[in-house]
Amino acid sequence: MIKILREVFGVFLPDQKIDSFAELTSGHINDTFLINTNQQRHYVFQKINKGVFPDVPGLIMNKVKISRHLHHKLLSLTEKERQRRVLTFLQTPKGKNFYIDQNGDFWNGTIYIDHSQTFETVTDSKVAYEGGKLFGEFIHLTKDFDPSDLVEVIPRFHDMTYRFEQFEASLLNASQERAQRAQAYIELSKSLKKEMHILQVLKDNGHIRLRVTHNDTKISNALFDMEGNGLCVIDTDTIMPGIIHYDFGDAIRTICNTAAEDEKDLEKVKFNKEFYQAYSQGFLEKTGDAVSDLEREHFPLAAKTMIFIMALRFLTDYLSNDVYYKTSYPEHNLVRSMNQFKLIQSFEEVMEALS
Numbered sequence: 001m002i003k004i005l006r007e008v009f010g011v012f013l014p015d016q017k018i019d020s021f022a023e024l025t026s027g028h029i030n031d032t033f034l035i036n037t038n039q040q041r042h043y044v045f046q047k048i049n050k051g052v053f054p055d056v057p058g059l060i061m062n063k064v065k066i067s068r069h070l071h072h073k074l075l076s077l078t079e080k081e082r083q084r085r086v087l088t089f090l091q092t093p094k095g096k097n098f099y100i101d102q103n104g105d106f107w108n109g110t111i112y113i114d115h116s117q118t119f120e121t122v123t124d125s126k127v128a129y130e131g132g133k134l135f136g137e138f139i140h141l142t143k144d145f146d147p148s149d150l151v152e153v154i155p156r157f158h159d160m161t162y163r164f165e166q167f168e169a170s171l172l173n174a175s176q177e178r179a180q181r182a183q184a185y186i187e188l189s190k191s192l193k194k195e196m197h198i199l200q201v202l203k204d205n206g207h208i209r210l211r212v213t214h215n216d217t218k219i220s221n222a223l224f225d226m227e228g229n230g231l232c233v234i235d236t237d238t239i240m241p242g243i244i245h246y247d248f249g250d251a252i253r254t255i256c257n258t259a260a261e262d263e264k265d266l267e268k269v270k271f272n273k274e275f276y277q278a279y280s281q282g283f284l285e286k287t288g289d290a291v292s293d294l295e296r297e298h299f300p301l302a303a304k305t306m307i308f309i310m311a312l313r314f315l316t317d318y319l320s321n322d323v324y325y326k327t328s329y330p331e332h333n334l335v336r337s338m339n340q341f342k343l344i345q346s347f348e349e350v351m352e353a354l355s
Contacts, residue, residue, distance in 0.1 A: 008045055008107045009035060011099045012090045030237065034112060042112040043090070047105050048098075048237070056106040058151030060098045063108070063236045064089045065149065066142060066212065073141045084113050085232050116223050116231055122255045125278035130230035131222045131255065132282025135214065135247055138233045139283075142212035143290040147241035150212065154238065157215060158246045160200045160305070163312050164193060170319035178319055178334075185315055185337055196308050198301060203243050208295055213242030217251035244295050248283060249306030255279055256303075257343050262336050269339055271346035273353070276303070300351055304344060311340030 002021070009018055016037050024032040024044070031047040048056045070086040077085065089097055090109040098108045122128050156162040167189065171179070179186070202208045214221070215238035223232040254261075256275045259268040280299065284291070317324045318333035327333055 004101055004103070005033060005035065005045065008099055008101060008109075009043075011092050012045075012109050013037075013043070014093065035109075042114065043109050044112050045107055045109045047101075047107050050104075050106060053153055053237070054155075055151055055153065057098065059153045059237055060089075060106070060108050062150045062153060062239045063087070064097045066145065066236060066239055069145050070138075070141055083111055084116075087111075087232065087234060087236060113223060113232060115226055117226060118220050118223060118234075120220050122219050122272075122275055125274055126228055127219065127224070128255050128275040128278040129282040130224060130228065131219050131251065132279035132284075133286045134222045134230040134233055134282075135217050135251055136283035136286030138214060139211070139244060139247065139287045140290045145212050147210050147212050150240050152240050154215075154240070157238070157240075158242065158306075158309065160197050160309065163309055163316070167312055167316045167319075170316045174319035175321070178321075181331070182315060182318060182334055182337070185311075185334075185341055186319075188341060189312055189315060192308060195301075196305055199243065199245050199298060199305055202294075202298070208243050208245070208298075209292075210241045211244060212239065213244065213247050214239055215242055215246055215250070217247045218254040219251070244287075244291065245298060245302030245305065248299055249302035249304075251279060251283075252276055252303040253307045253310065253340075253343070256347075257339075259339070261339060262332060263339055264335050266338060266342045269342040269346065271343055271350060273350045276350075304347055304351065307340050307344050307347065311337050311344065314340065 002018075005021055006018060009016075016039060018035055019038045020036045022034050022036075024034055029049045029052050031049075033045050035043045035045055037043070048059065050056050053059050067087050067089055071082050071088070074082050074085060082088075088111040090111070091097055092099060098106050100106055119127055122131070171186065199208070203210070214233060214236065216235060221233065221235040222230060223234050225231050256272040256279075258270040258272055259265075263269055284296070314325065314333045314337035318331075318337060322333055325333055325336075
């Protein structure tokens with residue numbers, strides 16, 4: 001790997017040398033490396049998984065366009081401060097934002113934001129609140145960016161109709177044993193179908209606007225300073241056109257589960273109302289007038305919908321014999337699905353108070 005890294009690094013930064021490198025393992029799709037140099041500035045280089053993303057150049061340009069837009073919005077800050085608040089993408093001396101190595105893999109690079117940290121889980125309300133502010137500010141600062149200028153990097157990613165089509169196809173081909181084990185959750189999915197299409201219908205009918213959305217708003221994609229204050233939104237590979245509820249709901253799904261996503265003991269799975277309120281407060285403080293009354297009204301449903309779409313995807317993969325998600329044991333995807341359905345149940349118990 002060091003040979004490839006030196007090749008890629010040399011294309012982007014021909015006047016600098018690699019001192020050391022380390023792989024960053026928090027992501028599940030791309031290969032990411034922290035490159036230390038013998039100078040003060042360090043870098044992050046990423047190999048994009050072309051098996052997951054059909055249009056890698058389009059994906060990289062999405063990231064670069066949004067980064068440039070955010071830098072322009074924050075011109076009141078010094079360049080040094082902007083480079084801590086917004087990802088800064090490197091260009092080759094020929095003005096390209098990516099490089100294709102000898103194996104045909106696509107690479108891009110950013111300036112490393114030092115004296116920073118990420119959180120894999122939320123353990124206190126401040127982290128939830130600061131995360132809400134970061135993702136809310138992202139929505140606010142991109143409200144005037146035309147989403148049609150972005151590539152849809154994963155077509156129909158949050159499309160509920162598409163996810164039900166996949167689910168129904170998996171039912172036709174599922175083994176009798178797996179279908180029987182999942183029967184209660186199959187029926188539950190069918191019973192929720194109409195409600196889970198509400199946001200889709202509002203979007204398709206133009207009642208909720210398409211905008212720039214991040215589409216992977218787990219807390220580990222928010223960067224914090226060493227005092228726990230929000231710094232920068234990172235991992236922008238899935239930026240594309242969407243509705244605000246995708247980002248709000250997915251953040252809530254990952255922040256407010258009191259247990260791991262694959263926890264077998266469902267008694268441990270509860271919806272954390274305190275973290276919901278903290279995240280919502282920060283999010284709404286920063287989105288401001290970028291959010292309509294109709295959008296705000298449907299935030300609780302967004303949380304339930306995004307929890308459900310993951311429950312359905314895990315269930316679909318289980319019925320399809322685990323072709324998408326990596327598993328550690330035969331019932332892993334079913335456990336993940338059960339976990340998310342339990343989170344929906346817990347959320348419903350507090351939903352009326354959140355409306």
